[in-house]
Amino acid sequence: MTVLVIIEHDRGNVPEAAFEALTAARQFGLPVEAAVTGEGAADAAASLGAYGAETIHHATADAVGDYSPEAWGQALAGVVEATSPSIVLSVGTDRGNELMAQIAARMDLPFVANCVEVSDDASSMTRSQWGGALHEETTLDADTKLLSFAPHAVEATESAAVGTVVDVAVDVDESLARTMIKDRVVLSEGITLSTAPVVVSGGRAVGSEEAFAPLEELAGELGGKVGCSRAVTNNGWRPHSDQVGQTGTRIAPTIYIASGISGATQHWVGAMGSKNILAINTDPEANMVVKAGWAVLGDLHEVIPAITEEVRKRKG
Numbered sequence: 093m094t095v096l097v098i099i100e101h102d103r104g105n106v107p108e109a110a111f112e113a114l115t116a117a118r119q120f121g122l123p124v125e126a127a128v129t130g131e132g133a134a135d136a137a138a139s140l141g142a143y144g145a146e147t148i149h150h151a152t153a154d155a156v157g158d159y160s161p162e163a164w165g166q167a168l169a170g171v172v173e174a175t176s177p178s179i180v181l182s183v184g185t186d187r188g189n190e191l192m193a194q195i196a197a198r199m200d201l202p203f204v205a206n207c208v209e210v211s212d213d214a215s216s217m218t219r220s221q222w223g224g225a226l227h228e229e230t231t232l233d234a235d236t237k238l239l240s241f242a243p244h245a246v247e248a249t250e251s252a253a254v255g256t257v258v259d260v261a262v263d264v265d266e267s268l269a270r271t272m273i274k275d276r277v278v279l280s281e282g283i284t285l286s287t288a289p290v291v292v293s294g295g296r297a298v299g300s301e302e303a304f305a306p307l308e309e310l311a312g313e314l315g316g317k318v319g320c321s322r323a324v325t326n327n328g329w330r331p332h333s334d335q336v337g338q339t340g341t342r343i344a345p346t347i348y349i350a351s352g353i354s355g356a357t358q359h360w361v362g363a364m365g366s367k368n369i370l371a372i373n374t375d376p377e378a379n380m381v382v383k384a385g386w387a388v389l390g391d392l393h394e395v396i397p398a399i400t401e402e403v404r405k406r407k408g
Contacts (some may be wrong), residue, residue, distance in 0.1 A: 096177035097126045098168055102186045104132025106139050110181040111248035114143035116241045117181060118251060127171040131158045141255015148257045153264035162268040165194025170262030179214045184240035196238050203238040206283045208245045225357050243345040244365035283317060290316025291345045293336055297352025297392060301329040321353050338364035351392040355380025
């Protein structure tokens with residue numbers, strides 16, 4: 093009996109989500125294996141042993157190259173059939189869930205997506221619904237259990253294993269390469285909102301596009317990124333790419349500084365993965381203040397510059 097982790101990657105670059113999946117797999121107390129395919133798979137495999145993958149199955153086929161959900165799905169389903177694991181899992185990113193769905197459809201197996209808690213035998217779990225606004229208790233009855241963990245439900249930690257790579261020749265229909273990546277556009281360089289260790293966000297109370305300058309200063313001093321609420325994007329003060337929330341970006345920074353944000357459910361869903369939350373607000377009853385680990389009751393236009401000044405003093 094083993095746990096097989098489906099590894100997503102982009103031409104060999106492995107995202108943090110894959111390491112979260114390997115960490116989650118270790119909770120079942122079974123040998124952890126991984127499956128990887130596509131262009132750059134050999135490079136991706138090299139980093140997996142450090143997170144507990146004892147064996148990495150490299151699915152090879154002429155029709156498998158750059159990411160194609162159908163071709164990769166058939167290749168990875170071939171690994172599942174060849175290895176007969178008791179549990180197959182990934183993290184529920186767009187690509188992770190897409191590959192798991194492909195495997196489930198090809199093998200006629202049920203698939204439970206976006207779990208936040210899973211029993212030791214993966215027969216029951218709590219899954220995230222409606223972008224995290226609802227938790228559902230469910231059960232899974234199958235000889236091979238397919239599931240994905242919600243992003244940031246598990247913090248990736250290292251646990252070194254042998255990490256032996258085994259090539260697995262699989263049959264992939266060449267016609268499945270009809271779905272492919274034709275181009276890539278770099279939206280931002282360096283750290284992104286979803287990967288930033290510090291996020292400084294502002295809500296409607298910031299007041300204007302220009303008034304975000306102090307938040308930019310603080311984020312710069314802390315090596316973080318600036319986010320915002322939906323009300324801010326609706327007013328045209330910040331682009332949608334800066335929005336934290338159910339319909340924006342989900343974040344998991346070491347600290348989230350939410351200034352002038354009431355904390356509506358949709359925003360909280362995007363921010364609840366934060367390890368620490370500091371709310372700055374004049375309303376002591378605001379949802380973000382009530383749920384935050386720390387709160388400063390005051391005017392953000394005074395508090396944010398004061399924090400920035402103190403950070404600069406401590407940095408010397």
